[in-house]
Amino acid sequence: TARRLHGIPPTVFSAMSALAVRTGAVNLGQGFPDTDGPASVLERARTALLEGRNQYAPGRGVPELREAVARHQARHHGIDLDPETQVVVTTGATEGIASAVLGLVDPGDEVVLLEPFYDSYPAMLQMAGAVVRPVTLPAPSFRLDVDALRAAVHDGTRLLLLNTPHNPTGTVLTDAELAVVAELAVRHDVVVVTDEVYEHLVFDGRRHRPIATFPGMAERTLTLSSLGKSWSLTGWKVGWATGPAHLVDAVLAVKQWTTFTSGSPLQPAAAHALDHEGDFPLALATDLQRRRDVLLDGLAEAGLAPRASEGTYFTVTDIADLGWSDGAAFCAALPERAGVVAIPLQGFYAGDAGRHLVRWAFCKDEDVIVEGLRRLRGAE
Numbered sequence: 001t002a003r004r005l006h007g008i009p010p011t012v013f014s015a016m017s018a019l020a021v022r023t024g025a026v027n028l029g030q031g032f033p034d035t036d037g038p039a040s041v042l043e044r045a046r047t048a049l050l051e052g053r054n055q056y057a058p059g060r061g062v063p064e065l066r067e068a069v070a071r072h073q074a075r076h077h078g079i080d081l082d083p084e085t086q087v088v089v090t091t092g093a094t095e096g097i098a099s100a101v102l103g104l105v106d107p108g109d110e111v112v113l114l115e116p117f118y119d120s121y122p123a124m125l126q127m128a129g130a131v132v133r134p135v136t137l138p139a140p141s142f143r144l145d146v147d148a149l150r151a152a153v154h155d156g157t158r159l160l161l162l163n164t165p166h167n168p169t170g171t172v173l174t175d176a177e178l179a180v181v182a183e184l185a186v187r188h189d190v191v192v193v194t195d196e197v198y199e200h201l202v203f204d205g206r207r208h209r210p211i212a213t214f215p216g217m218a219e220r221t222l223t224l225s226s227l228g229k230s231w232s233l234t235g236w237k238v239g240w241a242t243g244p245a246h247l248v249d250a251v252l253a254v255k256q257w258t259t260f261t262s263g264s265p266l267q268p269a270a271a272h273a274l275d276h277e278g279d280f281p282l283a284l285a286t287d288l289q290r291r292r293d294v295l296l297d298g299l300a301e302a303g304l305a306p307r308a309s310e311g312t313y314f315t316v317t318d319i320a321d322l323g324w325s326d327g328a329a330f331c332a333a334l335p336e337r338a339g340v341v342a343i344p345l346q347g348f349y350a351g352d353a354g355r356h357l358v359r360w361a362f363c364k365d366e367d368v369i370v371e372g373l374r375r376l377r378g379a380e
């Protein structure tokens with residue numbers, strides 16, 4: 001393979017889900033729900049297929065989805081977007097990440113990102129030849145260390161890659177923390193790419209505030225999101241990138257040569273989800289909070305001390321609580337010992353800081369979580 005790929009490991013999510021299927025283990029690893037999203041959205045996909053929405057969509061995406069995305073950003077976040085120039089539909093947020101990095105980062109450019117990081121970020125940054133400057137969210141609080149961020153961002157920083165609500169820690173950055181990010185980005189003239197795929201999935205009365213809404217940020221922020229998590233349709237791979245035209249154009253410049261355009265028939269259905277099933281993510285968040293609590297209680301009973309995650313699908317534990325030190329070894333042994341799959345955080349860190357950390361997903365059906373927990377207790 002090409003040198004740009006050397007040293008990038010295979011994605012841990014595929015490996016761990018394959019392990020769950022192979023061993024019949026309960027999959028508390030990869031973040032996808034057991035129950036599909038709203039029936040009316042599935043129905044709209046069916047009619048779109050039968051109506052003949054089956055040829056190439058425009059490169060930027062079908063107008064009705066771009067308009068629905070603009071309405072969504074206005075309704076939830078007070079963000080004004082021109083659907084003609086400030087929205088591009090992507091094949092999941094994953095394509096948004098890839099296109100943003102390839103479209104905005106030159107070899108040798110410095111990119112600041114939060115660590116632990118979602119695994120596609122370092123892979124894409126390596127392919128682009130970026131110099132990665134991780135800012136670690138220190139365990140066990142996983143709050144933003146604003147001093148570390150101040151030390152990392154300078155006039156030479158090309159890009160700040162943000163993710164809130166944050167996978168894997170479940171941290172939701174506070175307005176005060178985001179204000180520091182914004183202040184640094186403006187002061188040092190840095191572009192921010194922000195991955196907000198969990199924007200609606202926040203708990204205990206919290207609110208997610210997009211960094212694009214802070215002073216001076218609208219013109220320098222590219223926001224990425226998708227249908228997958230908020231509408232329980234992770235397999236659809238429908239996402240969007242929004243922001244000033246020059247940043248959206250950078251995504252489009254890459255996208256036209258990688259996918260050209262995203263699949264047509266699911267786009268009207270995604271528009272239907274945003275326009276007509278707008279309450280679904282809010283109800284999902286309430287339900288997820290309950291399932292989070294079931295998982296937290298069960299993990300505590302199993303001898304772990306989980307932190308109450310503030311958002312997302314996930315919570316992180318320290319397996320030192322159980323006398324283990326290597327998360328990869330722990331997760332490799334777990335299907336055999338307990339019949340459960342979880343995700344080791346090694347691959348989410350540049351160095352060794354995540355060796356003893358393991359991520360558990362609570363986006364699964366409650367009976368699946370309960371069964372996973374029963375197995376974990378039995379394995380002690």
Ligand code: PMP
Binds near residue numbers: 163
């Ligand atoms: N970013 C983060 C932080 C994620 O957890 C995920 C997984 N959904 C993605 C991006 C990818 O999203 P999509 O499936 O829409 O490509």
Ligand code: GLN
Binds near residue numbers: 013014031032
């Ligand atoms: N985002 C999901 C997770 O973190 C899964 C995405 C993937 O499998 N690449 O588990």
